[in-house]
Amino acid sequence: MSSVIAADAVEWGMQLPIQSQSSLFVQPWEDAAGPDELARVAQAADRAGAFYVAVCDHIAIPADKVEAMGATWYDTVATLGWLAAKTERLNLLSHVFVVPYRHPLVVAKSFSTLDVLSGGRAILGVGIGHVEEEFAQLGATFKRRGATLDAALPVLREALTTGRFEGASVEPRSPRREGPPIWVGGSSEAAIRRAALLGDGWLPQGTPSMGFRKAVELLRALRSEAGIAEAVDIGMMSEPLHLGEVGGDWELPSGTFGTTSSEEMAVRLTRYLGVGANQLQVRFAARSAAEMVEQIERFGAEVWPQVSAAVLQSR
Amino acid sequence: MKFGLSLPYGAGVAGDPEWMRSFVADAEASGFESVYLVEHIVMVDGHRDVYPYAESGRVPLRNDCAIPDPIDVLCYLAAVTDRIRLGTSVLVAPHHHPLMLAKRLATLDLYSSGRAMVGLGVGWMREEIEACGGRFDCRGRQTDELIDAMRAAWNESPANFHGEYFSFEGAMSYPKPLQPGGVPIHIGGHSMAAARRAGLRGDGFQPLGVTGDDLARRMVEMRRSAESVGRDPDAIELTLRGSLASIDEAAVEAIRAAGAHRVILSCTTAELERLAEQMWAVSALMDVIG
Numbered sequence: 001m002s003s004v005i006a007a008d009a010v011e012w013g014m015q016l017p018i019q020s021q022s023s024l025f026v027q028p029w030e031d032a033a034g035p036d037e038l039a040r041v042a043q044a045a046d047r048a049g050a051f052y053v054a055v056c057d058h059i060a061i062p063a064d065k066v067e068a069m070g071a072t073w074y075d076t077v078a079t080l081g082w083l084a085a086k087t088e089r090l091n092l093l094s095h096v097f098v099v100p101y102r103h104p105l106v107v108a109k110s111f112s113t114l115d116v117l118s119g120g121r122a123i124l125g126v127g128i129g130h131v132e133e134e135f136a137q138l139g140a141t142f143k144r145r146g147a148t149l150d151a152a153l154p155v156l157r158e159a160l161t162t163g164r165f166e167g168a169s170v171e172p173r174s175p176r177r178e179g180p181p182i183w184v185g186g187s188s189e190a191a192i193r194r195a196a197l198l199g200d201g202w203l204p205q206g207t208p209s210m211g212f213r214k215a216v217e218l219l220r221a222l223r224s225e226a227g228i229a230e231a232v233d234i235g236m237m238s239e240p241l242h243l244g245e246v247g248g249d250w251e252l253p254s255g256t257f258g259t260t261s262s263e264e265m266a267v268r269l270t271r272y273l274g275v276g277a278n279q280l281q282v283r284f285a286a287r288s289a290a291e292m293v294e295q296i297e298r299f300g301a302e303v304w305p306q307v308s309a310a311v312l313q314s315r
Numbered sequence: 316m317k318f319g320l321s322l323p324y325g326a327g328v329a330g331d332p333e334w335m336r337s338f339v340a341d342a343e344a345s346g347f348e349s350v351y352l353v354e355h356i357v358m359v360d361g362h363r364d365v366y367p368y369a370e371s372g373r374v375p376l377r378n379d380c381a382i383p384d385p386i387d388v389l390c391y392l393a394a395v396t397d398r399i400r401l402g403t404s405v406l407v408a409p410h411h412h413p414l415m416l417a418k419r420l421a422t423l424d425l426y427s428s429g430r431a432m433v434g435l436g437v438g439w440m441r442e443e444i445e446a447c448g449g450r451f452d453c454r455g456r457q458t459d460e461l462i463d464a465m466r467a468a469w470n471e472s473p474a475n476f477h478g479e480y481f482s483f484e485g486a487m488s489y490p491k492p493l494q495p496g497g498v499p500i501h502i503g504g505h506s507m508a509a510a511r512r513a514g515l516r517g518d519g520f521q522p523l524g525v526t527g528d529d530l531a532r533r534m535v536e537m538r539r540s541a542e543s544v545g546r547d548p549d550a551i552e553l554t555l556r557g558s559l560a561s562i563d564e565a566a567v568e569a570i571r572a573a574g575a576h577r578v579i580l581s582c583t584t585a586e587l588e589r590l591a592e593q594m595w596a597v598s599a600l601m602d603v604i605g
Contacts, residue, residue, distance in 0.1 A: 035426050039394075060414045063473040063485035071472075071487035075422035081387035082426045084332075085394035103448040106410065109356045113383040117332050117391045137483035138412055163379065168357035168446050172330030172381035 001157075001200050003231035004091070004123070004181045005278050010311045011051030012280045012304055015095060016041060017292060019079050020056035021072040025240070027253065029288050031072075037289035038079075039086045044293040046087040048300025051279065052123060053087070054095035055079045062133035069131075077110040084118035092118055095203060095281075096127030096185035100145040101138050104152040108159035108170050115160075115174040122174075124160075125203050126153070127185035146190055153182065153198040183233065187215070196222035201233035201279070212236065216276040236277040238269060242285040243298050256285045262298075266306035273311050280307075316567055316604055317577035318597060319349035320559065321404060326585030330381025332391065337587050339392050342399060345594035346601055349400035349432065350392070351579055352385035354407050359442035367439055367505055368524045374440075386419045393427035401427050404521055404554075404579060405436035405503035409449035409457060413464030413481050414488065421469065421492045429493035434521050434554075435462070436503035453480070455508055462500055462516050469497035501554060505529075507536050514540025519552035523579065530555075534574055552576040558583065559593045567604055 005011050018030045018038045042053050058073040080092040092114060099107055107124075115122040128145040129135065135142040159165045160180060163173035174180055183201035184194045187208040195202035196219045208215040216234055223232060242258040243265055252258045259265050273280055282299065286292035320342050328334045329352070339350055358378040365372040376382070389401040401423065406416075424431040437458050438444050441451040450457065460478040467474045469492055473485040492498050501519030502512045510533040513520035522533050538548035555570050559580040570578050580597070582590060 059418050060468070060474070060483065060486035060488040063487055066487050072489040073418075074425070074490060075419045077384070077387050078390045078419050078422040078426070081390040082394045085336075085391045101415070105357055105447050109384050110387060113387045116330055116381075116383060117387065119332070137414060137486050139481065165357070166446075167360045168443075169360075169378045170357055171379050172383055 001228065001230045002178055002181070003200060003233045005051070005233045007231065008312065010273055010278050010280070010308055012282055012299075012307075013050050013052035013054060013091070013093065014045055014282050014284070014296070015054045015056070017289075019074040020058070021070040022056075023068055023070050025283065026070060027286065029286070033289055035082075039083075040289050041292055041296070042083050042087055042090075044296040046090045048296050049304065050090050050296075050300070052091035052093040053083065054093040054125065054281070055083075057094060057097050058131070059101065059134060060137055062131070062137070065131065065133070077114055080114050080122070081117055084114065084121065089121075091121045091123050093123040093183070094125045096125040096205075098129035099126045099152050099156070100129055100148040101135070101140050104155040105159060105165060105168070105170060107152070108156050108165070111180055112160055112163070112170060112172060112174050115176065115180045116172045120175045120180075122180040123183055123201075124156070124180050125183045125185050127205070128191075146194075150194060150198070153194075156182065157198075181233070183235070189218075192219050193222055195219060196232070197226055197228070199232070200230070201235065203235045203281075204237060212275040212277075220276070233279055234277045235279040235281055236272045236275065237281045238272060238283070240283045240285045241265060241295070241299070243295060243303065250287060252285050258285070262302040263306065265303050266310065269303070269307045270310040270314075273307070274314070316571055316575070316601075317348040318346075318601060319351055319400075319402065319554070319577055319579040320347055320594075321351045321353070321579050321581050323582040323585045324353065324380055324382060325376055327381050328585045329383050329388070334585075334587065335388065335392065336395050338590065339396055339399060341587070341591045341594055343396050345591075345598040347399060347594065347597075348577070349402050349579075351402045351404040351434065352388055353382060353405065354385050354403060354410070355382045355440075355443060356384075356407070356410055356447050357443055358382070359440065359446055362440050362442045364440050364442070386423055389431070390423050390426050393423065393430065396427075398430075400430045400432055402432035402501075403434045404501075404523065405434040407438035407444065408435050408461050409438050409444045409451065409454045410447055411461060413461050413476070414468055414483060414486060416461070417465040417468035417497075418488055420465075420498045421488075421490050424492035424494060424498050425490045431492065431494070431498045432501065433498050434501045434503045434519075436509070455512075456480070459512065459516065465500075466497055501552065507533060510534070510536040511540045513537045513551060514542075514546070514548065515544055517551055519554055519576075521554040521579075523554070523556040526573075530573060554579060556581065559590070559597065560584070562597060562600065564600060564603060567600065
């Protein structure tokens with residue numbers, strides 16, 4: 001178990017557009033976009049210094065939930081495997097892979113393969129899932145999904161680090177001795193506990209009821225009580241961001257933080273990391289793939305260096 | 316005749332992405348139609364079952380041999396190729412849930428601009444299937460349902476399916492495969508049951524390693540099964556096996572005479588330069604044969 005973000009660093013990453021078109025965050029241009037635009041966005045993030053790009057996981061949306069969730073969700077590992085060949089440096093994160101949908105050895109094979117294909121760039125983000133009808137359609141058990149994930153994590157860890165589990169081989173194994181890192185997703189107290197005791201990192205999904213600062217303190221306390229000395233990577237999330245003039249009659253999506261000042265954006269994001277996180281997941285408001293690429297480039301060049309410098313100075 | 320290639324897994328090359336990229340680039344440049352990967356999620360120590368594709372009854376691969384997830388690798392290869400079709404020979408059906416597999420294959424089809432093909436077999440290693448939570452004894456009927464349910468997921472929206480092993484109602488799943496009707500499904504296997512399944516449900520039949528009278532009997536069964544449900548047996552592609560190192564005009568003619576539309580050539584070396592030479596030799600053969 002170990003952190004993958006350097007001790008003196010903070011990093012940013014982004015959930016990719018197009019591959020998950022939840023009504024909660026999809027922007028109009030994504031519907032007509034496909035693999036070409038997806039690759040352009042991921043490659044822009046790679047060039048701009050992002051630590052990771054992330055892909056979601058839903059298999060089949062119940063018809064009565066399509067209005068809220070959309071129905072376009074690309075396969076997680078298929079997408080990350082394709083991106084392994086399209087990118088060079090950044091990490092490939094599942095945010096998050098719903099482990100209780102699958103047998104843990106199936107998950108282990110998928111992510112050891114991804115880690116091999118990407119030369120050690122896979123990060124296995126895991127979660128328990130939330131759509132009860134999707135569990136039913138897949139023949140999986142919704143009620144005990146937290147316990148299922150708890151039971152799966154040690155199996156995954158063993159298979160991913162040793163290439164073995166109970167008399168069975170899972171090869172090829174990760175090129176890293178410690179295997180791909182496992183980041184546990186979710187903002188409930190149970191998820192924070194799971195991240196502390198079984199994870200290499202925590203991926204919050206929304207604000208925890210106790211607040212971020214308390215959640216991070218709890219996570220660190222649990223880890224320390226359990227005698228786990230290894231550092232842990234702690235994530236935060238931002239609202240959609242937009243840097244620069246908003247041209248024409250475009251109205252930024254609701255909840256977007258828009259500014260023409262990179263300094264102002266950097267101050268805001270530095271404050272987010274102040275809860276004790278070392279990783280920030282951002283998203284960008286845009287009207288096209290080209291505009292998203294431009295936002296990513298400007299963020300990497302103008303905003304993030306200021307955030308990074310400010311966080312390090314404050315430590 | 317279409318020419319495909321399978322990987323020399325025994326040499327450990329499937330754990331080496333650079334090797335696979337070079338291999339597939341050479342295959343594409345030489346005019347090969349397709350490349351095929353196998354699936355074993357785990358290899359179980361001391362398995363009792365008899366491997367049906369070798370005289371010894373033992374699988375000719377060490378347990379620690381690299382057998383990466385084939386769909387993940389094919390997506391990776393889709394990103395670095397333009398023309399070659401990307402297939403499996405075969406996926407082990409009892410490992411898979413139809414909605415999950417339909418999603419993975421649809422996504423592969425999207426990234427490869429419609430170049431996905433799937434070979435599907437029922438599996439033979441009980442320990443492997445059970446280690447991954449699958450059921451061995453009912454795997455034939457379950458495979459039939461898997462195929463029907465995947466096609467429902469690809470062609471209906473919302474998709475409904477009610478079977479003995481899988482049931483779903485109102486399932487919405489995009490992206491859909493680019494290929495009309497879905498990703499072509501070729502039935503792998505050496506048994507009469509596989510021949511029947513190919514006739515009833517397959518877009519193709521891959522009785523790899525079956526020859527002579529055994530093959531002829533299976534072809535009769537495949538055709539009879541197809542006709543019994545009003546399907547055109549000639550539209551079901553037959554794929555047979557050959558050797559990259561030794562294939563020649565006579566061998567191709569024999570494979571064609573057996574009714575095959577495609578031959579998958581296996582490799583006896585993992586040396587890329589040697590393989591490239593052998594591929595170019597077959598490329599010349601393709602020009603002769605047409």
